[in-house]
Amino acid sequence: MTHPYSNLPAMAFWRAAVAETAAEAVSDIYRPKFPLPADATVATAGSCFAQHVGQALRRAGLDVLDAEPAPFGLAPDIARKHGFDLYSGRYGNIYTARQMVQLLDEIGAGIPDPAHVWTRKNRFHDAFRPGLDPQGLDSIEEVLAIRNRHLARVGAMLRQADVFVFTLGLTEAWRCRDTGRVYPSCPGVIAGEYDPARHEFVNFRYPEVMQDLAEMRARLQDLNPQMRFVLTVSPVPLAATATGGHVLPATQWSKAVLRAAAGDFADAHADVDYFPSYEIVTNPAAHGAFFAQGLRQVTARGVATAMGAFLSAHGLVTKDAPPEDALSDPDDVICEEALLEAFGK
Known part of the structure; x- marks a missing residue:
């Protein structure tokens, strides 16, 4: 007897493709929807895991755009702590699709909002990039001037990008009740003050994520009609959840929503591809080896x-690759959300 499973390739069966295959040897898991030429210009953004993506693409010789390079002579570790050399713009971690849509809207308007400047110890922080200047700035005016320059440079960079790689990280966020703007971290964690009358928790559902992806794509193609997209989902678990429940099911729920939305959105658009970095890192065949101690950050081996x-x-290869243990030190990843772990008991 024959049936639809009779002649399927090995990759279709769990035992052959997962249980009996080393996690590092996984193959046929990704078949690109469109080619990524070696001379393509690439822009990267997203959650913490996207920092690894940009590093890897650079090592492969791709032209990963950088709208705001670090000042000459600034030590690499200091530069990264101030948001340089993490992504294609100094926008810090963009954990949600909603946050990316907001950034694009602000680029279109070209006017930063002074209402979203936070304070800490008489210093001033950009509420949408609170961790990028750890010591804060001298005045609200300085924050707004730097943000205005940031918006101009990021807009110019995105107009050059052939491919935009975006990593979805979270569904949970904190939102300003008055403006609807979401932040990369809860007010009060890095800077600012949490006020329940002004701030509210939001956990984006599948339809909202799909809508945000659609708006993100539309706005980016307004900047560059030929732009293509690669979506990924971060395998990094939540550091903490504000849902009132256990962090483990909260993490699984969040990643399930993001994975479903990213896959469905890619299936619906010929110019959007989905790369399964989430599935590769969380592969049971790795027996946890792709996560560092603490079970959140991805090891060099996993990356x-x-x-x-x-x-x-x-069809690309890494050029002049460093040894595996230098590929990706989990401690080098800049992640505001990780600060929440300090509040755990």
Whole structure:
């Protein structure tokens, strides 16, 4: 007897493709929807895991755009703490699709809002990039001037990008009740003051994420009609949840929503691809080896496996690669959300 499962390839069966295959040797997991030429200009943004994506693409020789390079002579570790060399713009971690849509709207308007400047110890912070100047700035005017320059440079950069790689990280966020703007961190964690009359918790559902992805794509293609997109989902678990429940199911719920939305959105658009970095890093065949101690940050081995699969599928190879233990130090990843762990008992 024959049936639809009779002649399927090995990759369709769990035992052959997962249980009996080393996690580093996973193959056929990603078949690109469109090619990524070696001369493509790439822009990256998203949650903490997207920092690894940009690093890997640069090592492969791709032209990863940088709208705001670090000042000459600034030590690399200091530069990263101030938001340089993390993404294609100094926008810090963009954890939600809603946050990205807001940034694009602000680029279109070109007018930063002084209502979203936070204070801490008489210093001033950009509420949408609170961790990028750890010591804060001297005045509200300085924050707004730097943000205005940031918006102009990021807008110019995005107009040049052939491909935009965006990593979805969270569904949970904190929102200003008056303006509807969401922040990358809860007011009061890094700077600012939490006020329940002004701030509210939001956990974006699947329809909202899908709508945000649609608006993100539309706004980016207004800047560059030829732009294509690669979506990924961060495998990094939530550091904490504000849902009132346990962090484990909250993490699984969040990642399920993001994974479903990213996959469905890619299926619906010929110019949007989905790369399964989430599936590669969380593969049971790795037996947890792709997560560092603490079970949140992805190890160098995990990053190398995920990004190796991406580059290999596109016919690209890493040039002058450093040893595996230098590929991706979890402690080098800049992540505001990780600060929440300090409040755990």
